[in-house]
Amino acid sequence: MLIGCAGLSSKEQQGPVQKYYLDNGLEVILWANSNSHSNDEVELDLVIHTGSLQETDDQLGYAHLVEHMLFEQVAEDGSHPVKDVLTSLDLKLGQHANAYTTYDHTNYYLKVIGAEQQRLHSALKLLSSFAFKSEFVEAEVAQEIGVVREEWRLREPEAHRAQYKLRQLDLAGSRYYERPPIGTLASIQAAQATSLNTFYKDHYRPANASLIISGDFNLEKMRQRVELEFSQWPSKDLGRAQQYPAPALDNTSTHMLTDPLQDNYWLALMREESEATVNNAVNWLDTMKHDAVLEILWQRLEKRRFKASGGVRSFSAGMDHPYGNMMRYYVSLEASLDSLPEAVRLLAQERHRIATFGVSKIELDAWRDAMLINEQPQQDSAWHLAEIAVDHVVYGTWLRGQQEYLATLEAQLPLLTSADINTAAADMFASDLKVELVAPNTQTLPSPADLSQWLFEESVDDGFAVQLLSLQTWPVNAALGQIIQQQTLANGVTVFELSNGITVQHRYSASAPGKVYMHLVGQGGLNQLLGRDAINARLSLQTMTASGLGALDGPALSQWLEQRGIVLQPYYTYFTREMQLASPSEDVDLSLRLMHYALTQGRVSNSVLDYYKQQNLDVIVEMQGSVLDPYHRDIEAVFSGTDPSLRRLTVDEINVTQASQMLALYNRHYKGAQNYVLSIVGDIQAHELEQTLAANVASLPLTANPPAGFRSAPVLREPLQISGQGSNEKSTQVVLLYQIPKSVVAQ
Missing domain, CATH: 3.30.830.10 (Metalloenzyme, LuxS/M16 peptidase-like)
Structure with a gap:
């Protein structure tokens, strides 16, 4: 730690996170942190404490327009220096490098994966160019005005939406109302290079900025590099830009x-x-x-x-x-x-x-x-620490x-x-x-x-x-099953073959300490079901989960799962029957007992079934009332056909659904061992699983007639164009779907 490094102020916070100021007034936060969530990752943020609230009446939208301009700079030789740096660092604009402007600040951030010193130096140098080394010319400004104008036009349809109107009511009478971050179309189109350069130089000053670096880096070397890149930022001794109060409170309207x-x-x-x-x-x-x-x-x-x-x-x-x-x-x-x-x-x-x-x-x-x-x-993670620091x-x-x-x-x-x-x-x-x-x-x-x-x-x-939810222990009273074979593969995966035919695959991972993730998959899903079975399947698992398990009804089960930090989510896909589970490592045995209940004691509450039937009926009515309903039906006709596993259900099909039909399907197609494969990944060793697998997974009853026979998903036989009009939006959406054979993907 370079306490005596030239150019550092004595105004400094030490400890796990270091906060200090350069002599020119720049606030710096360095948050070195390395763990499985931030290993070899660093985020760098440059916060300018100017947003739309700090704009004058003739600068509306300038903070946002300058943000755009800094990413779109063009050198005299026609090259794009910012984009060239991002390409050299393998940073994708939008995903790893981006910015945003709000009412009270503008933030530029770089998410660097691969935290070698030279990569971090390049990223830091790029932020310094944003901070005080940029200048705009008319040709660039004219081009970017067109981009921002289109962004403004895409947002303009919001004016007829209720949430936009409610926001305007919230802001009425305040400076926020007059200065949306995107500005006004008239102000944006009138912007010139000279006025944007003036705004940039007035607001992009060290005392009106904060530099944040979080993640896996060497603290001492980073302090040196920050000093090298940012100490030359000229100070204007003006402090932070003026801040403005929030809109008036309203608790009566x-x-x-x-x-x-x-x-x-x-x-x-x-x-x-x-x-x-x-x-x-x-x-x-x-x-x-x-x-x-x-x-x-x-x-x-x-x-x-x-x-x-x-x-x-x-x-x-x-x-x-x-x-x-x-x-x-x-x-x-x-x-x-x-x-x-x-x-x-x-x-x-x-x-x-x-x-x-x-x-x-x-x-x-x-x-x-x-x-x-x-x-x-x-x-x-580096990203989370950066968010806290901002x-x-x-x-x-x-x-x-x-x-x-x-x-x-x-x-x-x-x-x-x-x-x-x-x-x-x-x-x-x-x-x-x-x-x-x-x-x-x-x-x-x-x-x-x-x-x-x-x-x-x-x-x-x-x-x-x-209910005393914490007292639920989910005892499994079935006869103990057996692990009939166990082997560890070269890739570190341990495979357990259980006596009821279930295969369990385990791999240790410390990427989420104290957590374990499990995924149960059975081949054959909606593509094995026809007619009434397919309809029941689409409604059943949501209804059964909401009906509860053991001594708990659906809401109590949901609360218990949340309180224990456990995830239990059964579902169908077209090709599979699946269940997602996750829990703290110490509760893996508890989670597998719960899985045993879900695969042996599923139930359907008539009141819950009625609830979901009504909900689905309401959705059908809403879809039929949509101006895009004909368009959606054209798409369904191509990609769903008449298959009840995929197409829109009818009112009659939902109304005649019965709890007894759902339970019959559950007993035949979901309950027991079936042809399931259970994958377990997380912070638990293979030997720690042996007892609970025998007691809770191998003890699942054999399925009399495991599912067999599959049908293929509908395919597009020839190029086709589908169009619809009247979305009530002032914009057009185009979607291109490409159907690629598996053989091509494999190559």
Whole structure:
């Protein structure tokens, strides 16, 4: 560490992350970090603390236009120096090298994979050219104006969308309203090289910038290189550009709009607050209280959703930072016209319940456990650290890595009490809230009186029971199976042959410490099923998963999986039957027991089936009402034909679906050992799997008649053009599909 290196200010933060300032005022953050998620990877960010808010009335869109110009520079000999450097570093523009402009800053970033010193030096030199070594000429400006004009034209159709109109209502009366980052078409087309050069020199100055480098690099050498590349950036002693306040808070308005592309009704309840910056572990705890309230509220809503009609599509809850230091809490829903009153009442009732009565200790403990289980195996990647650092230099947020974050979780979460969460819930939801509702433009908006009545009915269905989810152990009582053969191949893969015919393939990987990923695959999927079986298969696994397993119904199972950090997702493809699983390494045995249940004790709840039948019927009605329905049907006719595994289902086909048919298909085509192959990759050794494979996988019953016989997917026999008109958008989309034989791909 070169503490005495010339040109470094004494204003310096030491430790795992180094933050310091060059003599010219440039803020530098170096975050050296090497693990399986950032090995040989480095991200470099140059943040300019100027966005559209800092533009004058005759500069609207300049921050964004300059961002474009810096990537499109042309040398006197006609070469493209920026693109040449990116090519030499194997960085693809857009994927590894890009930039964006917001209201309050502009960020240029390079994601370098292969962190050799010379590659990092070249990347750093490129950022320095962006910072203070560029100049624009009229020919380049004229060309790039055309590019930005087309970008503006592509965004212009948003003006008729409800979300655009809601955003404009949010921003009304503020500087944000007057200065969208993309600018105005008139200002963009009037831009000249002289005015852009002036804007560039005025705002691209070291005291108005931050340089962030994170990932796998040598800290001492990087400090030297930063000094070499950036100490010559001339200082103007002007400090940071002026910052502007977020739009005014609004917790009382009700906005109801229609949207030409909206399929269902969408409603959100929101509360906005001016948030004190979360810059340390202490005030971070307040954010966690709010997170707990929102997560528990969402879980309660999900529990009740499956008891509602199928037109209640979804609920969500969360928080975001839409502008500056504004914090917005929200709970939202999506529902069909017929189910809108029911959905709004459910949401309003649960909002009232949590604001008035709070949460139980069981719910709080489950949320705490889930937080720790999900965070313990996580590692910092170079990209993630860069994201944290950018937020820190722009908004002053907590500059912390995963180890510090996890230590804070382990120390602070046990201190949270139900009383803490209940106080937070009352603060968030007991007072006035903003209401936003968006409807399809083919439907009518509810009257303000009706909406108010739905929102403020406070009766609550007390049928919601908190289950002791953590006590679920999933005991497997089947006779123990056997591993009849085991061998380790030259590539490090261990293959287990089990007594019931299942093959297990295992490979150790530390790329995600503490995590294991599993994938069960059986050859033969929808391509083995005809008629009613194919229709049942398309509806069955989603319905069966939502019906629950063991002692847990569907919502409780979903909560249990989330709390334990376990993934269980069965599904069909055209060619296979599959199940994705993932869990912490310590819970692999638990996950495989759960897989055993899913392959032996599947069930169908009639109420859940009714829910999904209604949901699918609503989708069919929406598709039929779309202006693009004829176009979509033309495509289906080519690529799906009459195959019920692929084509759109009919109302009659869905209506006659029965639970008994689904269970019969499950017993025949999904249950038991079938012809499954289980692949396991992650942080667990082969010998650690032997006992659990025998107990939970080899014990799966043999399948009497494993699936046989497959049909091929539909193929395009000759070139074909399909077109449709009237999407309600002011743009045209062209899709080219190429069908390539496997033999050609193999070559």
